[in-house]
Amino acid sequence: MAEALLVERRGPIAILTMNLPETRNALSDALITALVRYLGSANADESLSCIILTGAGDGFCSGGNLKEMQDRTHPMYRGSPYEMGEAYRTNIQQIPLAFERLDVPVIGAINGAAIGAGCDLACMCDIRVASTKARFAESFLRVGIVSGDGGAWLLPRVVGMPRAMEMALTGRVIEPQLAEAWGLATHVVPPEHLMDKAIEIAESMLAFPPISIRLNKRLMKRSAEMSLRDALDLAASYQAIAQNTTDQREALAALLEKRKPDYKGR
Secondary structure, three states: OOOOEEEEEEOOEEEEEEOOHHHOOOOOHHHHHHHHHHHHHHOOOOOOOEEEEEEOOOEEEOOOOHHHHHHOOOHHHOOOHHHHHHHHHHOOOHHHHHHHHOOOOEEEEEOOEEEOHHHHHHHHOOEEEEEOOOEEEOOHHHHOOOOOOOHHHHHHHHHOHHHHHHHHHHOOEEOHHHHHHHOOOOEEEOHHHHHHHHHHHHHHHOOOOHHHHHHHHHHHHHHOOOOHHHHHHHHHHHHHHHOOOHHHHHHHHHHHHOOOOOOOOO
16 A cells, blocks of 8 residues: 655655545545654754645645545544544644644645645645646535634635635635735746746755754744734844854855855754
8 A cells, every 4th residue: 555645855855745646635544644743753853954745646635535524434524523523633633733833844836636624734834836737725615514624724824814715605716826816826837847846945945054944934933923022022032042053153154255155953
């Protein structure tokens, strides 16, 4: 049986490929477990500077498995309301929590349809590059449910509340060009250039100190949930950490000496 998640390292860049093309990479238990496990260990890997997440086959991620939902074969779709709620908490909701704890930047290479929880998964990425074959839909109402994996929190922060409302309450499919205009994608490229563009963005990050990259991501995400005063206090603390690293001094020296920096991750 094929691995649900493939991991390829290209130096400091990790390419994660959801590898269930027969279901358009629906979020199976195996895929959820593998994704949460990898993301949970990524912060501890000092050699890792960026993650690219994509899907095998024609789809990025089709969300939940509709057959399991219909047959009630998964704990998320059977039992008492309490049991079902607990199943969501211990299963699919572990994905957004893993992303929330992650300091390593994640680029979503959206190769095809990102539907339902797949759309939410795309929103968990820090940057999204979309193929011209990509499609986005917050389509939970099509099967009579709500987003159980954080979409109601994630989507408005990406596209704004009115657009998120339209997507959630109509199930509208968002084409790539509109996705770019709405902020669901930062770039739209032909399918054959998708990974090249994602890697180009990832490699552009490698020009900077890895610790500072992580601190910048953490500061941006945490500041979005804080008052200005609290965000300024946090920024002062992170600034003090960054300026006490060897790499910050190397970055400054390289800039002044007009040479390429040599970072040590310290």
